[in-house]
Each structure stands twice: as structure tokens, then as C-alpha cells.
Amino acid sequence: PVDELDLLYRMLLIRRFEERASQSYQQQKIGGFCHLYIGQEAVAVGAVAASRDDDYIITAYRDHGHAIARGTSLNACMAELYGKTTGCSRGLGGSMHYFDRANHMYGGHAIVGGHLPLATGLAFASKYRGEDRCTLCFFGDGAVNQGAFHEALNLAALWKLPVVFVCENNLFGMGTHVERAASVKELTNRAKGYDMPSMIFNGMDVRQVHDGLRTVLDAIRRRPHPYFVEARTYRYRGHSMSDPATYRTKEELEKNKEEDPIARLKSELLSEGKIDEAKFQEMDREARRLSTEAVRFAEESPEPALESLHDNTFVSGANS
């Protein structure tokens, strides 16, 4: 049985981390593009909690939540945004390119749809080695219109690869509503094009995401096959830090915030007597503390040395 307090805590960690990150971004201490996950926490947290520690996780550029859900430290995540050597990608990847090999987080990929074929490759490695490790591949509703999505899903279905394609449908690809981008009434219809099973989850309900994914993953471990999941969710912030998000109404935003995944689980746990307000406040304080600490850590961490510029173009020495 999953530790539900931990689900709540991880969602808080993501939320507070990103609130801090956006402050630092506004203070121009962080460069490049920065895409916040706030509002969607239940998807990464629920799905990752349902996975086994050695399952492969791979996602797009909106990747802070997935890394934190996987156990990457807030320090390493914040330092990456600051471009420091202590970052999860040593300061070379930035917000869009988080990697954490130790926690089996395989990135952080910024070309829309481009990582879905990579996910089939991770799943293929499991099949090749006869391992029962699954791959969880996260992407947005906008990615389902990329050729790479199509080729990856066909290959996964054709070769019965153990991969779950988790489409985080937050209704928008940048400023374009999903209905103006994908020709289907239901995104799960896309799965029919590959004879692939699929399911729709409420992506604002971390318990539903967790329980649903757990069932899917158990089935895949028994008999390898791909699966398509649509997690219906919503991002509270703009597409990136520079997007005012004028393409949606304040009302729409507020309505969706009423479904807030953190508030939801909190009230459920309260009514079930599994936590009290004090315990929640304690968790929240800890999440805020670690986020503040992460900023300090990032600011005090060293930059990569100029002499290291050419150290990561080729890995030296052939394998043997």
C-alpha cells in the first residue's frame, strides 16, 4: 500500500520548489526557458509512486515534477536552474534537460515528441535483457500530433514493449487548445490507431493516478505490452515563465484550481483522520524550508570551469 502522506509531501515539495524557482527566475538568477509544473503534481507523483524504483522514467521539458517525484534532491534541481556544477545535469542541461541516472530519471527532453522513441528504446532494453522493468514516458497533449509519437507507439505495440505512454492533457499546447490541434474527440482514440489499450485518469486525483498506474504496471510486468494513459490535468501558470496565458479566462483558471491535487488529497486525508492540520503544516514548512535551502545551495554552488568546456562532447576511451 502506498504511503499517502508521502504522496502529499512530494506534491508539496514540487509546488514549493517551483514557487521558489519562479521567484529566482523573476530575479533573473535563472536563464533560458522555464516551464512550471504547478497544478499537475498529482500526475508525476502518483505515477512515479506506482512505479518500481528501477523502472525507467522519461519526460519532456516540463520536467521538474518528475525528477522530484523520482527523488532528485531540490538542491540538485535548483542548482541545475542556476547552471551550477552541483545541478542534476551539472549545469549543462538547464530546466528543460534534467537528468538523474542514479534515480533512473532519463531526462528531460525538449523537442516535442522526440523522446517517445527513446522511451521505446528503454523498454526494448528491458525486453532484450529479459528484465521486468517498465518504462514510464510522460508527454503533453501537444505531442500527440508529432510524427515521432506515431512511430514510437506503432513500434511499441508491434514489438509488445513494456512502456506506459502517459499523456498529461492540460488542455493546451502553449496557447493552442487541444481541440485545435488534435483531430480526435478523445485523445485515447489515438491509441486505437495502434490497437493499444488505453485509460483516462483524473490527473488531479493522485490516488486515482497511483492506483490506476499500479494496475497497469502490474499487468505489464506479467505480460509485456504498451499502454496509453490520458491524465486530465491543468497547469496553473503560463506555458513558460514568459507566457501571460491570455488565451484562457480567469474563471477557467479558478475553476480548475478548485480541483487542486494537494488540497484534494489533504482534505481527503483529514476527513479520513489520516493527518491533522498540524501535521500538514509541518510537511508544508519542511517543503518550504528545503526549497529555500535549495536556493541558498544553488547560489553558493560553483559554476562549471571554463576549462571543462570540451569535456562532454565525446566520452573518452572505447568500452571493452
Place this chain on the structure above:
Amino acid sequence: PVDELDLLYRMLLIRRFEERASQSYQQQKIGGFCHLYIGQEAVAVGAVAASRDDDYIITAYRDHGHAIARGTSLNACMAELYGKTTGCSRGLGGSMHYFDRANHMYGGHAIVGGHLPLATGLAFASKYRGEDRCTLCFFGDGAVNQGAFHEALNLAALWKLPVVFVCENNLFGMGTHVERAASVKELTNRAKGYDMPSMIFNGMDVRQVHDGLRTVLDAIRRRPHPYFVEARTYRYRGHSMSDPATYRTKEELEKNKEEDPIARLKSELLSEGKIDEAKFQEMDREARRLSTEAVRFAEESPEPALESLHDNTFVSGANS
């Protein structure tokens, strides 16, 4: 009502033309790749006969049949194989790149799946201009696994473009059986991924192809939308002139030849008293004569002048 004798005659033209072409190829009078359409004639002939003369036709590299069905002369088709200036592409395109603007034949495209987006563009032009011209886009069963296929079908469905995607399922992409390439039991399932209507035709029955396409095209002219057609057919020859086709049994080939589209229509017309053997022989003689004539024409036609080498890289003079 369609001229059924003309359907028969056009299929004969394609068959005899390609028999001639393969002779010339074996005599090494033709270079490059050469993909024969023999066995699939009913698809191009039936579909094109169902179309309006000003509808856009576009296909892949196995394109002789579509050009001939559209009215490109055997002379121009043969001369193209010989690389002569009198060829339908002036000898610059070759077998895989037939073009005939006058007959609204928009090519002859050799990158698998790469022309499906072009087809949506032709259809878009109809919509843009408020014309009721439809686009017929032909491609093979192997093309349904290309990213371009996916992006094109989504765009066509999303923008309600007047285009028919005709998948000529001859069971093989080169030596790979469709079941080893596409993850779906029925290729028409692919259309479900775009909420696109679809239908399966017997591609060896020219009347069924014609009547079915006619219905589809009429509906599209009334209300523009895309449509997916699977035409089940079979190629008698190897993938290209250099393919011995050892991946299929002689029995399988013979079994399929019993469905021969020419023999089928002939016997139907005979039993319906619409032609007699003499009339058939006369048509066949004419088709053979024109094919032989085409070889002579091609051999006697001039090669492009060396001085013309740089004439087709850019078209000179901006439009006004």
C-alpha cells in the same frame, strides 16, 4: 455511368506498358529503380475513373499506373524511363518521379510517406480557393508507419480537407509483410486515430473501387472532409526489378493471380454480353501496339542537352 470498356482498356494499357518497360529494363536501356504496378491496376484505374479530371492525383514511386490512368501517354511514360526530354518529367525524374501537370498528376514521390503532407496541401488549396476539387493520394501499406502519414492525416481531419487517402495494401513493404510492420489488425484502425471515416475495398475489383470511390468523392464534394480507403491488392512482380521476391511462395502468388483484375472485368463483361472476345483482343492488340510504339518513341527521342544541366535548379524571374 463509367465507360467499363475504358476501365478494361486502361488496365490493359498499364499491364502491357509495364511488360514492355521490364523488357527494356532487363536490356539495361532503363536505369535506376523501377517498381512495377502489375496486379494493382484496378486501384489506380478505378479510383482515377471515379475522380473528376481536375481532381488532384498524387502517389508514391510505384507511379506508372496512376499516370497512365490519368491519361499520360505511354510515349511520355516510356521516354521518362529512358531519361529522354520527351518524358513526362523531361527525363529528369525517372520511374519514381513521374509528373504530368496537364493531367493534374502531381507526382511520383519516392520518400515513403513524404508525399502525404503534400496531398493535404493540394487539398488545402481547394479549400483556400473555395473549389470543390478533391485530392486522391495513393500510398502503400508500408507508408502507414511513417511520421509524415500521421501528421498529414491529423491535419486533414483537423482542417476538414477534401482528400482521400488511398492505401494500396499489397501485403508487403519490400520484403516485410504488413503484419510485421503495422501494429493493427485492420489498417483502417489507423483512421480511428484521427476520427476519420474509412472503408475497405477489394482492390482487384475495378468496379468496386470505382463505385466506392465515386460515392466517397461525391460526399466530399458536398461537405469537404478526408477519407481513408484501404484497397486490398497484390503486386505480381518483386518490389522492384532487382527483387526476386523469395519472401512469398509461388502458391501465394498464383492464388492471387486468380483474382487478376483484368481477367475479372473481362469475364464479367463477357458474361454480361458487353464485349466479346474479338473486342477484347482488339483492345489488347492496341495496348500492345502502343507499348511497342512507346519503346520506339523513347529510343528515338533526344537526351537532355548537357547545357541544360543548370536550367532546373531555380525558376527564373519572380512572379508578379
Place this chain on the structure above:
Amino acid sequence: MREISYRQALNEAMEEEMQRDANVFLLGEEVAEYNGAYKVSQGLLEKFGPLRVLDTPISEAGFAGLAIGAAMAGLRPVVEFMTFSFSLVAFDQVVNNAPNMLTMSGGQFHIPIVFRGPNGPAHQLGATHSHATEPLYANAPGLKIATPATPRDAKGLLKTAIRDDNPVLVLESELLYNTSGTVEDPELELLIPLGKGEVKRSGTDVTLICYAQTVHMAMSAAEYMATQGISVEVLDLRSIKPLDLDLIFSSVSQTHRCVIAEQDRPFCGVGAEIAYRIQRELFDSLDAPVLRVAQEEVPMPYNEKLESAVLPSEEKILQAVTQVCYL
């Protein structure tokens, strides 16, 4: 004359050409309702409506190919790539279908199309988002490539590109969108020919060739060298294809020295091509080897300090200029 931004100049170019020719239309991600990811298409949807300004799905190969097909049918599409880094997923359409159609069809189908959008490294976008694609596209016969550095060139080159009957890439720069400069008033038709460079500053000692993002650093490098008594002639290519060899040769044959400041990666880059042409044409009149200043040959790092170490800079240009002058 008035001062407008590079962004505004591109916007005017599209508006004027869409007014002029009903066959011209714009498509790409976020170009319509969002007014462009970088606001280059601001207001065009309102002016021309949803049939001529179209938001596309994230399907670069699909909509690039759709546009090429529309061009076969006689329309004149302007395709915006949100950035040219994303054009790599449409690479086959751009290099195989657009420039080859005229040849493959024996002259029957020309492709009047423009592919435009920001190209080259911006600021800390990392390895996947910082591609300078000009050498990749320049290698393909049948494509023309414009690289405007100023608002005036941006407007004049884009208008010319839209009127050209061949596929033309207009490679803009995110870092230049906000820069401003003087441009003729809208009443005056501004057309700048493709394939004609410009002498941005005349000089006698060294020819400094630049384009797009490197023009501004080249100009200030030239200014500084002047204070050191070295007279630098600065050539802005404005187009990479056709390449203005006459201008290059006439300048270098006077200065006998040349430095090329390019924003792309060096290996098989634009500088290599130009250097080859110069040494072949002006071998005897060169007093020093042609030097290029390009990116360091590494995938672009996110860290700001490392990124600027990768990019060409005024300092690096000064070094090269000093070197060819044997100072």
C-alpha cells in the same frame, strides 16, 4: 524614414505582401491567435482571418509539407518555424521536397514558398534549442537563404523572398527581434534583392565578413580597431545563398586580408565555404590566411558562462583581425 523594430519590420513585410497577393498565407505554431511565439505575426489574424493565418498542431513535417503541396497548387505559403531548431523534424520536407520538385518534374512544378523564423543560438536554451541551421540548408541545391541583421533588411528581404518563385529560407534571430533601426515609410515599397551583400563600413586594411547575429559585434570590433589605426571593411552578407561573391572578392582584393564572423558551428560551416572561394579566387592577392570566428565545436551548454565561451564575440573577432594583420 522611421525607427521600427526588427520584429515590426517582419510583420510589415508579411502584411504588405498579404495585402498585395491573395495567394500569400501564413501558417505555423501559435502564429494566429497567440500572434506568434515571438509576436512577429501580431495582428495578422485579425486583418486576414483564419483561412490566411493558421495555427498548426506541433507537426513541423506535416505543415511544412502541406505548404509545399499548396505551393505546387499555386499558392504562396509563408511557413513560420517557431525556431529553426524545430525545423530539424521537418528536414526531409525542406531539403527533399521543396528544392527538388522543379528538377524532378522537369520544370513543371516550381515551389514559391518561404520558411522563416528565428535561427541560431538565443540565450541559454541548451543544446536542442540553439541550432544555427544555415550550413545544413545551404548545402542543398535549390534553396535560397536570407539572413537579415537589421529591421530594414528584415523587411526588404522577406518581401523579396515572398515574391520569389523558389523556396527561400529567411533565417531571423530571436536576439534581434527587439533591436530597432530606420526603415523607409510604408508608402515606399521596400524590396532588397536576395544575393546582394552590403558594405556596412568601408575600410582598407581588413575585410570583416558577417551576417545576422555577428553583424553588430563586427561593427563594434571595427570601431575599436579604428582607434588602433586599423581600418576594417565590414561586409554584411544579408544572403548566404546566393552568396555575393562579387562584393566579397572586390573587397578582399583591396584589403588582402579577411576574417569571417559566423554564428554557426565551424565544421562545414558558412565560413569554410567563403574561405574556400576567397583563397581560390584571390590566392595571389591574400597577405594572410582567411580566418573564421565561429562557435566552439561542442553541443551548446546551458550554463551562461560556458555558452558565451562557445559563441563568437567581439573579443574573438578582434583577436582574429589582429592576427590577420600580423600585429
Place this chain on the structure above:
Amino acid sequence: MREISYRQALNEAMEEEMQRDANVFLLGEEVAEYNGAYKVSQGLLEKFGPLRVLDTPISEAGFAGLAIGAAMAGLRPVVEFMTFSFSLVAFDQVVNNAPNMLTMSGGQFHIPIVFRGPNGPAHQLGATHSHATEPLYANAPGLKIATPATPRDAKGLLKTAIRDDNPVLVLESELLYNTSGTVEDPELELLIPLGKGEVKRSGTDVTLICYAQTVHMAMSAAEYMATQGISVEVLDLRSIKPLDLDLIFSSVSQTHRCVIAEQDRPFCGVGAEIAYRIQRELFDSLDAPVLRVAQEEVPMPYNEKLESAVLPSEEKILQAVTQVCYL
């Protein structure tokens, strides 16, 4: 030693490396049951089974990306592109994912992968099927590129490429598959280092640089020039990246003259890069401009006569050699 074909040499390289390392596997269109469109993978399915020799759908971006993902997980894929003209639909995967992963992950993920297949014009395949992709890939930092011209190099370079922990492209040639040459016996491990060219024929008057398809015409051109009293040193690059600059410089510093025979399109091509390096390094020792012999800059026409007019040839090489010798 024995005589084997270029095709056979590649086949042996894959078989030996698959025997040696269970992580090595081959995937691509028609590589398994059909034994390869050009029969390069003949017999491998039988020997290694369907999990290590996989027929893919016609999904280049999909299976290239799948292989890159498998490499992230520690496998060592060999990806066959039926021809590199078809790699253009997978361009983003090859230039964005494979070479950038190491940098973007701060060194956590290296990509041991080989992309191989025929590259460059074959015979009358037309504009879409005749791409010489080496300059396109050479521009991307993080990729290595081998271009074997002989059976021995084909075997030795492919084996080395498969053992390399970085992404390596092995650009073969359809026109060379049937050529044969002497190769060490299978018992002897044949590994040829990437980035090391070879002097195919030593000479004193002109350095003639070539690779892949141009090596054979370069050799016969050199032979002919010998009869005219001109001693030509022929360098086969064997790898385009890393580029063997030491070999190039040491040769040209002796001959003071250089011609580059390349199979690709000239603009921003391999010859431009090499010429740039030579004129920069050996400016004072050059007695003539570096000349390149490349394709004519047009989309490839189908007609045989026109196609051969586009391609580099012994005649064109002879002209260039004569020219740099001022004969």
C-alpha cells in the same frame, strides 16, 4: 590475407562484434529476413536470432530514436539506414538526441551507437535518393564519421565504430559493395582507428585528398599524372570526423599543392572545411590555391548523361591537378 568484397567485410565486422559483445544488436528495414536490401546483413538473423537482428517498419525516426534510447540503457545498437537519403526523416534524432545527450546530461549518459548504410549518389536514383549526407552530419558536434573506401577499411572502421562509446556514422557506398580487396584473415582482429587517414600512394608534387567513392578515381588520376611526370600523393581520409589534420598538413607541407575530391555537394561541404584548415595552417607554404572537385550544385537529375556530368570524375580531378600545377 584473402580477397573479400566490401559487403562481406561489413558483414564480418558486424558478426564478429555481435559474437564478442552480447549488447550489440542490429536493426533496420529489411536487415533480418531479407538479409538486407543490399545483403550486407546476410546470415545474421540466422546466427543471432530475431531479438538481435530486427526488421523495423519504415519508421526511421522511430527506430533511430529507439536505438538511442536502448543505448542510454547500456545496449550498443547498430542502426542500418537502407540509405542515408532516408536518414533525413530521422535527422532530428541523429543530430539532436544522439550527440547532445552526453552534454545535456552533464556526462551521465553517453550514447554508444552506430548508424550505418550506403551514402552518396549511386546510379540514376534521382534527386530524392542521391544525397551525400556527410557535410550535414559533420556540422553537428558530438558525432564521428567514417567513410571507408576499401573492404579492409570497411571492416576495420566498422568494428572500431561499434566499440566506440560515442555515436558514430559509418557512411558506406552502394557502388562499393561489390568491389573486393585483400583483408586480414578472420582470426586476426582488424581494428582501424577513427580519425586516421592513409597515404594510398605517395608523391611529391600534389596532394590529392579523397574518401569513399572518390578514392578509386583519385588513384587512377594519380596513375595517369605519373605518366605525365607529375607525382601525386593520394590521401584517403577514411574518417571525416575526427579529421586527420596531421596527415593532411604533413603531406601538403611537402607538396605545396592540394586538390580535394569529394562526393558531396560543394556548398558548405567537406572540401570547403579541409581547404579552410589547409590555407589557415599552411598559408605560406602553398604554391597554389586549394581546389575541390565535388558535385555540380544542382538537384540530381535522373538522366544518366546529366548525372555523370554532376558527379566528380577522374577527368575533373585531372583538370584540377593540372590547374594547381599551373601546367
